[in-house]
Amino acid sequence: MQLFLMRHGEASYLAHSDRERTLTDTGRYHTGEVSNWLAKSVTEFDLVLVSPYLRAQQSWQEVSKHFPEPRKWIVLDDLTPSSDPSTAADLTLAYAEQYKADNVLVIAHMPLLGYMVSELVRGVEPPLFATSGLALIDKHGEQCSLMWQHTPHSIS
Template sequence: MQLFLMRHGEASLNAPSDRERKLTDNGRIQTGDMANWLARQVSHFDLVIVSPYLRSQQTWQKVSKHLPEPRKLLVLDDVTPSGDAIRAVDLVLAYAEQYKADNVLVIAHMPLLGFMVSELVAGMEPPLFATSAVAHIDKHAQNASFVAMTAPHQVVV
């Protein structure tokens, strides 16, 4: 399975609650750049899991314009900023198995994403994700290897 963990785009701090923070103009641009990059890496996603927070939903809306519709889209409260990494990883892997997903995209938040990487890849410290950055993990059976971390400033538009 190819697992892509993506942080939402840059979000405004001006909102009634953390859940309602919207993408900034820069966040939409970053996300568009990364959506183009993702479309060059993967022809489709079998499974997409997205946080219910507005900035993650907006990130998915932007990404979804560049890729075919996934076989399954799930919105999970377990991939919010304060989510438990072990539970989030267990759920992602269980849903991937249930839907026989070879290509999986998770759009979520820091610090959860960093902790998910360290749960998936033995011995790896939690990496920091820039906004809209994507970590690619190659997961087979009990083994997972960290392929790369790509951020918007690294992609050629």
């Protein structure tokens, strides 16, 4: 299984709550650029899991312009910035197994994504994710490996 972890695009701080923050024009642009780059090597996602926060939902809208409709996509309440990384990782793998997904995309937040990487890949310190940043974890059996991590600036 290939597990793609993506941080939402840059978001405005002008909102009534953290949950309601919207993407900036730059956030939309960078998310689109990363998605376009990714579409050169990934043809589709079997499963997409997205945070319920508005900026993550809007990031998925940008990503979805570059890929066919996934077999299943789910808004998952356990993908918020302060969610438990162990629970988030376990749920991600459980949903992937349930839907027999080979390519899974998770769109969420920091610090959760960094901690999810260290939950999934033994011995890896939690990496930082830039906005619109993306990492690939390759899972074979019980073994997970961090294959790469990119920012919008590293792919241009």
